[in-house]
Amino acid sequence: MDIVERVFSIAQSLYAQFEQVKCCTHQCQRLVERIHILLEPVKVLRAQPGMHISQHEEELLKKLLRTLGEAQRLVTKYSQASWIQKFLRARSSGEEFVWVNESLEDIAQGLSLLLQAEQKQAFLEAFQAKTCRWQDAEDLRNDRAFLDEVIASTENPEDTEICLDRQCVESKVDWMQSELNKVVRMMECLKKVDVDKREDITEIQREHLTFRRHLQDTDSYDLYEGEYLKYPVAIKTFKRPLTTDPVKVRDIFEKEVQTLKKFESPNILRMYGICIEEQDRSPCFSIVMEYCEHGTLREVLTKQQQLSWERRLRMALGAARGLYRLHQTEKKSRLHGCINSSKFLVAGDYCVKLSGFELCETELSIKRRVKKKNWNRVSTLAYVAPENMKDIYYPYKRPYEIYSFGIVLWEIATSKIPFEGCTPQEIKEKICEHHYREPVGEDCPEDLRKIIDQCRAFDPSQRPSAEQIVDLLADLKRSRNQGS
Structure with a gap:
């Protein structure tokens, strides 16, 4: 049997x-x-x-x-x-x-x-x-x-x-x-499950979208809260798109969707599809995705400093499950490429979802490049693994992302911004020359502290896998629930 x-x-x-x-x-x-x-x-x-x-x-x-x-x-x-x-x-x-x-x-x-x-x-x-x-x-x-x-x-x-x-x-x-x-x-x-059919990421008709509230204005896109077939969604509408060829965008979109379907998970931001409005030879492109009312994990940690450890552990476990789903989907490693606390979004029930890689090829075909401000380099450097900080040609592998995730876990535990106020040179000296790791607060559960330090190990081979992190966090959450 x-x-x-x-x-x-x-x-x-x-x-x-x-x-x-x-x-x-x-x-x-x-x-x-x-x-x-x-x-x-x-x-x-x-x-x-x-x-x-x-x-x-x-x-x-x-x-x-x-x-x-x-x-x-x-x-x-x-x-x-x-x-x-x-x-x-x-x-x-x-x-x-x-x-x-x-x-x-x-x-x-x-x-x-x-x-x-x-x-x-x-x-x-x-x-x-x-x-x-x-x-x-x-x-x-x-x-x-x-x-x-x-x-x-x-x-x-x-x-x-x-x-x-x-x-x-x-x-x-x-x-x-x-x-x-x-x-x-x-x-x-x-009971209405169709075995051969999964929810499709599709091209969405404009009349099926309702724009409710403007959330963000950047150099390359506007972000709105809206509805798609009565589901709350976030709609990213691109300004001055790089291409005016809808056929090219559709082709890239269709190819990418086949890969994206493998990453369905409660802890990965759900994509509904793309909307292309063709009018006056100047098409308007929008990407429609799941709406997370609390915004980014970084925003939650900044605004809500007094989060309970129960909630922090739940958010840490959700974030770990999102990364695990990404890492374990294919035999050939699928990597995110930019793990940090702003790439995780927090839904209304504090369920954390990994974002920032969905429809990235489609978005690159639309999005006009803009010059990034210098302060971005400083915040990003805090997530760079020591081996890659020492050697920019060092292969980008899963242990790199585990180190980055360790910094995210540190943020969840402390609510602080990593290496806040430090220049890029100071960050590099602290990590590469002094093997410095920012301390976790004394009130942090000891088992969580160990997981964070394992992820931030200077030797890549000593870092746990995403699967091991999920198991460790799940055990910690379970033991605390039993003890309360």
Whole structure:
């Protein structure tokens, strides 16, 4: 039996076992509900011709198998009468469900790539961290309140077990009925998956765009907040475009889209497409992309100095997932080319998304070059890896971007601007001659400090991969949640 069928087999067994649950009913039910939703993208894999599974998808399925095994252990545990008295004494089931639920959230981020945009949005809503934490806390309160009621109504331990059997069934039926409608609505959105079709990045008609608010004015483009088919978007409209040949731009765009489709991820800025208005032989070119209401990561860190460590860790993990998705997509390294805190954008829920490489070839074919101001060189130098700072001909590889990402993590931890006030020569001397690394504040969690320092290692071979950074940050976030 292959890995996909093993996933479905364990899930079916888990569904059946849930019918025997005697306590922690709300928490177990929520777990089963999330697993049921999580299987929708797995069905997409199962339906693919030849059921071809990439290495990345196989790793996600292996992690899902491990998590399903732990979920099955929990459901089985609270189905056994022998555990009821232990639970009545301990009354501390909440911690046991944390790891399983957070693992399901992580897996959902990866599996969501298999869904089209509409299904993906509905799918990820079920695993939104803030919503899940609220639901988990509510389920724990309900389970404890139910037990308090049972204990108060019985004095004999044997009577308690009998009462649990009866009242648990009644409680489960009532609660499941109230939750059923939510799941049905969610599954209606998800069941329309077309295996052979992914959401296209396309040429957009001008009448489908609505311009709402002017956000930014640069020498080469104007940036607007707007709507595309009722979705909030950012629209970048180019001034005095380099070319007036729409055919050339369309050709470059079509070729680039084939590559860009591989990078669908909740942590990579989504591209909707390009809009070309042909009028009076002077076409107007616009690129339409996902709108992130908080702006760049750098702007958030400047404006919101008192961010909680929970939020900082969430933003760090989101940024790392975006970089990992870029680095692991192809056998031949796909590099960003300019990792810094202004290349990450922050959505309304503080989900961080990597930007700055989408449709870059199309944009280069449109955008007229403008002379950059000197201050840009200073800020950019802070992200240059030591080996490249010493030798400009040193190959640009993944470890370079990991060093740059280490500086971004330092910014997330401190909210400061790297090497603020230093000249380019001072930055170079500090790094190349003195092996200086800007300190992280004393309040920074020790494990996060270690990750930042590993990324900023002077020896490129000592720096972790993007995948390792994601795992380390996910473990840190999980351990802090369990400890709180």
